[in-house]
Amino acid sequence: MELIHLRILLALKQSGTLSAAAEQLHLTQSALSHQMKNLEQRLGVILWRKQGRLLILTQAGKYLSDVAESVIATVDSAEQHLALLGAGKTGKLTVGIDCHACYEWFRTILQPYLLAWPDLAVEVTSRYRFNSFEAIRQYKLDAVLTSDPAFNGVLHYQPLFDFELVLIVASRHRLAGRGFIEPSDLQQEVVLTYPVDRERLDMFRKVLQPAGIEPLNHITVEETDIMLQLAASRRGVCLLPEWLMAEKADKLPLDSLRFKNLPLTKTMYLATRHEDVALEYIQGLIELASNKPDKTAVHGSL
Template identity: 25%
Template sequence: MEIRHLRVVKAIVEEGSIVRAIDKLHLTPSALSHQLREAENQVGAPIFFRINKKLVLTPVGERVLSRAYAILGELDTLQKEVKELIGGEVGRIRLSTECYTSYHWLPAMLRRFNADFPHVEVSINFEATHQPLPKLLSGHIDLAITSDPVPETALEFVELFRDELVAVVPAGHPWTEKPYVTAQDFALVNLIIHSLPLETVTVFQKLLTPAVVSPAKLTVLPLTEASIELVKADMGVVVMAQWALKPYLASPDLRTVRITPEGLWRQQYAARLRNHDYPLYYESFIQFLAQEIQF
């Protein structure tokens, strides 16, 4: 089991309901359900009984909760010790991502990190967006957030989190009647993507290219807000991560549709130079990303 699974079990028990656990962990309902299923699959037994819409710990769940308190307590102690160890260090982390939508969640996360590490400046290099790995190799940035690891021996990729991508369509679109869409459905629509080349676009990498399917039309539009407005006007569909859509889903004009029965997931990584002597606060920053960002 992973730390995030232990946090989910602990939050559900402490908060007394899934709804309050969702608020505490800042997860979507589907993300929490997915993590709980992952936890139960990994232990090989149910963690909760579902009784009258309530979750009650099974005997296995009681043991998991007990170990969760112990492990998370040790982790909190370790983090406190590390913070005290490096708290006096002064440094800088130059960061970039491969996607502009990541900047929706980065500022809030960076504020939380700076509260714990006030002497470490984290700067975002916007110019390196869409090409963070070459900029990392050339020394223009120190860390890159990417979902596209490459077989580059000079780099190492540390797993951060998984996020689900969904199709965004206007209200009344035929897809809203479907529980999910498949690759073949995209052959009939104008697909709006943020950037080229296509081999770096997740929906092509993981779905369309393997199925040998091309959209009826392809529109490249790097601005998320403009893409959303085209969708509202029924001029295309866009595929985006659930968390990136949060600012827009209050609109009654938009709907989301799952992609494939299992969902379209991608793994996010922190990329850094291999065999490089980084200060301790770099490792702390990567761990902070992996633990604090949950969708």
């Protein structure tokens, strides 16, 4: 039994005549009749009888037409869903966050993205933070927000926006108010960072290690909000994106500083598989994420 047989029975049930069913299915009457005679011979049952110009379904025909109604509806729905998947209009998108500080910014674009793609299931996770690129290759993730790309040709990295890292200190800190500072100014400081290996931390790989500086102490903190509160109470200093200061600027006594002759500009990327870049919901995410975070628009708890 083939789908065409079920479509013919369903068309006959709906129209009642051979000519109408043939027109609905874009078949000739003889081709339609031939298909059904072959099916009757294979099944060993009569599916319809003629009554004047009408075709009356037998008990077997009525049963199979009911089956056809259910099966065809399921098949049509599946075809529509697959067409939408192929066009990138629906499906599931699992986004990995490879940047601790990115959550607050991503939260500002997540709601408009969900509203723009109501049929798309979206999951945001940091589960694969230390092996996120491999997780994309293994189809555990579909995209990763990162500021530390690995340009090896395996994944596609779409640049989103540039941002600057600044040193955040308490407003009453000895360094506060300076125009510019030097890496050597941190030699007697407690450095606050996320719990990441030193080779992945910009504070060490871009500021301290090139200058041969070892801080007084190094404390790891998982939550950005806690890190900022520690900095505000002069328990340490931290290097974070400038836009993260915005929401806490009027709530915590903090100051942001830049290093002299040491630009700390980075680029945020969306990493995806090459074959997924053209999907509409990926392009939609890129379009939203390409708007650089407004220094005054980062909301929610840091």
